[in-house]
Amino acid sequence: MKKLIIGVDVGGTNIKLGLLNSSGKIISRSRLITVTFSRDQHRLIKALCDAIQALMAKNHVQRKDILGIGMGLPGPINSAEGVVKYLPNIPGWNDVPLGRIIQSKLKIPTFIDNDVNLITLGEWKFGVGRGYRNLVCMTLGTGVGGGLILDGKLYRGEGFVAGEIGHMLHSALKQKSTFGFYGYFEHFVGNRQLIANGQKIFGARDIRIQDIFAKAQQGNPRAIRFWEEIGEHIGNVLVSIINLLNPRLIIIGGGVANNFKFFHPAIKKIIQQRAMKVHGQMVKVVRSRLGDSAGLIGAYVLVKQELGLK
Amino acid sequence: MKKLIIGVDVGGTNIKLGLLNSSGKIISRSRLITVTFSRDQHRLIKALCDAIQALMAKNHVQRKDILGIGMGLPGPINSAEGVVKYLPNIPGWNDVPLGRIIQSKLKIPTFIDNDVNLITLGEWKFGVGRGYRNLVCMTLGTGVGGGLILDGKLYRGEGFVAGEIGHMLHSALKQKSTFGFYGYFEHFVGNRQLIANGQKIFGARDIRIQDIFAKAQQGNPRAIRFWEEIGEHIGNVLVSIINLLNPRLIIIGGGVANNFKFFHPAIKKIIQQRAMKVHGQMVKVVRSRLGDSAGLIGAYVLVKQELGLK
Numbered sequence: 153m154k155k156l157i158i159g160v161d162v163g164g165t166n167i168k169l170g171l172l173n174s175s176g177k178i179i180s181r182s183r184l185i186t187v188t189f190s191r192d193q194h195r196l197i198k199a200l201c202d203a204i205q206a207l208m209a210k211n212h213v214q215r216k217d218i219l220g221i222g223m224g225l226p227g228p229i230n231s232a233e234g235v236v237k238y239l240p241n242i243p244g245w246n247d248v249p250l251g252r253i254i255q256s257k258l259k260i261p262t263f264i265d266n267d268v269n270l271i272t273l274g275e276w277k278f279g280v281g282r283g284y285r286n287l288v289c290m291t292l293g294t295g296v297g298g299g300l301i302l303d304g305k306l307y308r309g310e311g312f313v314a315g316e317i318g319h320m321l322h323s324a325l326k327q328k329s330t331f332g333f334y335g336y337f338e339h340f341v342g343n344r345q346l347i348a349n350g351q352k353i354f355g356a357r358d359i360r361i362q363d364i365f366a367k368a369q370q371g372n373p374r375a376i377r378f379w380e381e382i383g384e385h386i387g388n389v390l391v392s393i394i395n396l397l398n399p400r401l402i403i404i405g406g407g408v409a410n411n412f413k414f415f416h417p418a419i420k421k422i423i424q425q426r427a428m429k430v431h432g433q434m435v436k437v438v439r440s441r442l443g444d445s446a447g448l449i450g451a452y453v454l455v456k457q458e459l460g461l462k
Numbered sequence: 463m464k465k466l467i468i469g470v471d472v473g474g475t476n477i478k479l480g481l482l483n484s485s486g487k488i489i490s491r492s493r494l495i496t497v498t499f500s501r502d503q504h505r506l507i508k509a510l511c512d513a514i515q516a517l518m519a520k521n522h523v524q525r526k527d528i529l530g531i532g533m534g535l536p537g538p539i540n541s542a543e544g545v546v547k548y549l550p551n552i553p554g555w556n557d558v559p560l561g562r563i564i565q566s567k568l569k570i571p572t573f574i575d576n577d578v579n580l581i582t583l584g585e586w587k588f589g590v591g592r593g594y595r596n597l598v599c600m601t602l603g604t605g606v607g608g609g610l611i612l613d614g615k616l617y618r619g620e621g622f623v624a625g626e627i628g629h630m631l632h633s634a635l636k637q638k639s640t641f642g643f644y645g646y647f648e649h650f651v652g653n654r655q656l657i658a659n660g661q662k663i664f665g666a667r668d669i670r671i672q673d674i675f676a677k678a679q680q681g682n683p684r685a686i687r688f689w690e691e692i693g694e695h696i697g698n699v700l701v702s703i704i705n706l707l708n709p710r711l712i713i714i715g716g717g718v719a720n721n722f723k724f725f726h727p728a729i730k731k732i733i734q735q736r737a738m739k740v741h742g743q744m745v746k747v748v749r750s751r752l753g754d755s756a757g758l759i760g761a762y763v764l765v766k767q768e769l770g771l772k
Contacts, residue, residue, distance in 0.1 A: 228740055237740070286620040298706070302617055309708025310596040311744050319738050320702035323633030392630040392702060396608070398619025428629050430538060430547070434621050 156213060158204055158260075159451030160223040161267060162186070164241045164294075167200065169207050170448035176278055178448055180211050193244050201257050218260050220459060222451025223250070224267035228313040231265040231454075237312070263458045268315060269306055270450030271440075272299025275403050276306075277453045280441040287401040288393055289440070290317050290386075292408035296338040302397070318342070320389055340385045343408070353378060361408065368414045376414065383415030387422025394427045394435050405440030412439040466523060468514055468570075469761030470533040471577060472496070474551045474604075477510065479517050480758035486588055488758055490521045503554050511567050528570050530769060532761025533560070534577035538623040541575040541764075547622070573768045578625060579616055580760030581750075582609025585713050586616075587763045589751040597711040598703055599750070600627050600696075602718035606648040612707070628652070632699055650695045653718070663688060671718065678724045686724065693725030697732025704737045704745050715750030722749040 155174040160167060167184040184203045186196065204221065208214070227239035234251020255262040265273075272289040275281045281289070281301065289299040296318030300307040308314055318338030339345055343361065350359045353374050354367070367375035390402060404412060416437065423432050442449055456462050465484040470477060477494040494513045496506065514531065518524070537549035544561020565572040575583075582599040585591045591599070591611065599609040606628030610617040618624055628648030649655055653671065660669045663684050664677075677685035700712060714722060726747065733742050752759055766772050 300706075302612055303615065305613065307612055307707075310710040311708055311740055313738070313740050314706065314708040316705040316708075316738055316741070319705040321698055321736065388631055393706065395626040395629040396610075396624065396703065396706070397617075398621055398624040398626075400620040426631065428623070428626055430621055430623050431626070 154217060154219045156217050157219050157452045157455045158207065158221045159270075159448035160200065160204065160221065161270070161447035161451070162200075162223065162225045163267070164226060167203065168444070168448060169203055170445070170451075171207055171211055171213065172448065172452045176449055176452045178445060180207060181448075182207050182210070193248065196242075197250070197253060197257075201254065204254075204258060215258070215260055219461075220261040220263060220455035221254065221258070222270070222454040223254070223262065223264045224270035224447045224451060225250070225264060226267050228311070229264050229266045229269075230312050231263065231269070231308065232312075234262065234264050236264065261455075261459065263454050265450075265454055266297075266299075266308075266312070266315075267447055268297035268299045269308065270454060271297075271405060271442075271446040272301060272315075272403075272450065273306060273453040273457075274442050274446040274448070274450030275405065275440055276301050278442065278449050279403070279446060280438050281401055281403055284401045286397070286399045287403060288317075288397065288399045289403040289405060290390075291406035292341060292386075292404065293406040294343045296342060297406075300397070317389065317393070320392065322385065322389055337385070337389045341382055341408075346382070346408070349378065361411075365411050365414070368411070379411055379414035380418045382408075382411075383418025384422055386415065387419040388426070390419065390437070391423060391426040394423065394431045398431050399435060402435060402437045403440050404437065405443075405446060409439050464527060464529045466527050467529050467762045467765045468517065468531045469758035470510065470514065470531065471580070471757035471761070472510075472533065472535045473577070474536060477513065478754070478758060479513055480755070480761075481517055481521055481523065482758065482762045486759055486762045488755060490517060491758075492517050492520070503558065506552075507560070507563060507567075511564065514564075514568060525568070525570055529771075530571040530573060530765035531564060531568070532580070532764040533564070533572065533574045534580035534757045534761060535560070535574060536577050538621070539574050539576045539579075540622050541573065541579070541618065542622075544572065544574050546574065571765075571769065573764050575760075575764055576609075576618075576622070576625075577757055578607035578609045579618065580764060581607075581715060581752075581756040582611060582625075582713075582760065583616060583763040583767075584752050584756040584758070584760030585715065585750055586611050588759050589713070589756060590748050591711055591713055594711045596707070596709045597713060598627075598707065598709045599713040599715060600700075601716035602651060602696075602714065603716040604653045606652060607716075610707070627699065627703070630699055630702065632695065647695070647699045651692055651718075656692070656718070659688065671721075675721050675724070678721070689721055689724035690728045692718075692721075693728025694732055696725060697729040698736070700729065700747070701733060701736040704733065704741045708741050709745060712745060712747045713750050714747065715753075715756060719749050 157172045159170040169182045170178040171180040228237040236248045239245045251264045285304045287301045291297040298315035298317035322337040467482045469480045479492045480488040481490040538547040546558045549555040595614045597611045601607040608625035608627035632647040
């Protein structure tokens with residue numbers, strides 16, 4: 153009886169794979185480093201198929217056991233047609249019907265979507281967003297992504313590219329940015345900016361984000377202020393989102409969310425001060441629960457939804 | 463045979479009423495000045511009922527001819543339960559079950575919603591937004607409102623207060639605002655700010671918005687620049703909305719939209735420069751088509767939707 157699902161989470165530097173059982177639990181995992189061959193589209197597709205088959209073989213699973221493959225990719229995806237429009241960090245992908253290609257190679261139903269959309273689906277159905285009808289999921293990393301559950305449904309937008317929180321316009325008093333005093337939100341809180349700020353504050357060229365976390369843990373006031381300022385930036389962009397979309401929940405994920413406890417108080421304060429009263433009182437900001445597995449679990453949700461199951 | 467609908471558009475200073483035929487055409491209108499008795503809730507409700515009955519009498523229409531009453535009000539409305547949560551500009555309205563009250567007084571099914579939501583429904587079904595699945599309607603006036611059609615449905619938000627574009631955070635290089643260099647968008651483009659700016663630029667204390675329009679018509683460069691700057695503000699907030707929601711259409715309504723031709727080029731330019739490419743290329747910014755009648759026509763759409771017709 154077909155009941156397993158394969159989840160694939162394609163990132164800029166590596167690919168995570170997972171075999172999920174009928175209740176959405178990851179029962180086996182594997183990982184693939186993409187960076188060496190990602191510039192060659194055909195090699196990447198072949199590597200994907202090989203990795204899926206290897207995961208199946210390792211688990212003594214056959215095609216007939218698999219309901220479908222769900223795959224998340226870092227870029228705009230026409231999920232209805234299974235087409236990768238392009239991948240900002242992997243050149244050469246333009247309107248590639250990846251869903252159909254994988255499906256015809258492996259003879260397994262394959263569905264693809266944007267990676268942050270899958271994280272959002274995962275957190276919504278199995279993580280901290282369970283039972284919510286209106287939520288926004290924000291992922292903090294090199295870029296800043298977003299996924300929207302509106303009226304109990306993933307909202308993808310007219311061209312499947314909604315949720316670009318990192319490209320909302322943002323501004324800060326002291327900081328000149330891309331457009332005069334305006335800039336994209338991710339230029340204020342993306343990893344590169346965080347590291348650049350950390351280098352400046354601590355005078356250490358090789359500082360990493362986890363070092364600034366460790367310093368904050370030790371009570372270093374400059375590190376604590378560093379995270380507070382991140383929280384203020386996040387809070388300000390969230391105020392706009394909250395007043396526009398009136399969500400019940402905001403989920404913050406991505407690597408930087410490990411520092412949640414240091415930036416969350418500032419977010420709360422800004423929302424309290426600046427969001428409209430009704431909007432601000434009903435929204436909660438929480439850390440993602442599924443961490444690294446959210447995308448794979450979201451792939452499970454996607455396959456189930458697309459096949460009309462549950 | 464019941465086939466007529468009564469639309470009511472409650473504003474801060476007056477109430478518009480319309481009788482609409484089965485195809486959504488306004489066949490009779492009336493108007494009521496509210497400002498004198500709006501502070502007394504019961505008087506306002508009685509005046510609403512009297513005005514509806516007077517409109518019916520004037521048109522020789524009886525209760526049996528009316529499918530329903532649709533009513534828009536300037537504030538957050540729980541449209542599912544017909545409850546006015548509050549009205550920012552009319553004190554004393556807190557959790558008033560206005561739908562049920564009117565319905566029990568007049569014995570006609572009554573549905574209420576936020577006024578900008580009704581304008582959005584009107585423009586979507588009968589105006590410039592016909593046939594679109596994803597659009598944002600922005601109304602410029604004393605305040606700045608917004609309505610969202612997402613995935614072919616009016617999106618109201620968790621607490622029925624989505625769409626507060628006027629309360630998105632906005633910033634401008636030279637202008638200090640509510641929160642340091644941040645401020646709410648409507649503090650930059652609301653009527654009061656426009657008039658204050660106009661007074662400063664033209665040194666005329668009694669200047670009206672239509673005067674600045676007339677000056678722009680005559681080619682006055684300061685007036686042309688005045689509208690261009692409004693367009694830049696609007697463009698910047700739209701970039702955030704476009705990157706977040708990926709709509710196909712933006713509709714600009716409200717009194718200030720009369721000056722559309724003077725601020726539209728600046729909006730287009732900012733979107734071209736700052737929206738993400740895929741998002742920016744697929745979105746169009748247009749002026750509302752139904753003008754003053756949008757709310758009444760939206761009331762027709764609301765009643766039809768709520769009764770499950772069409």
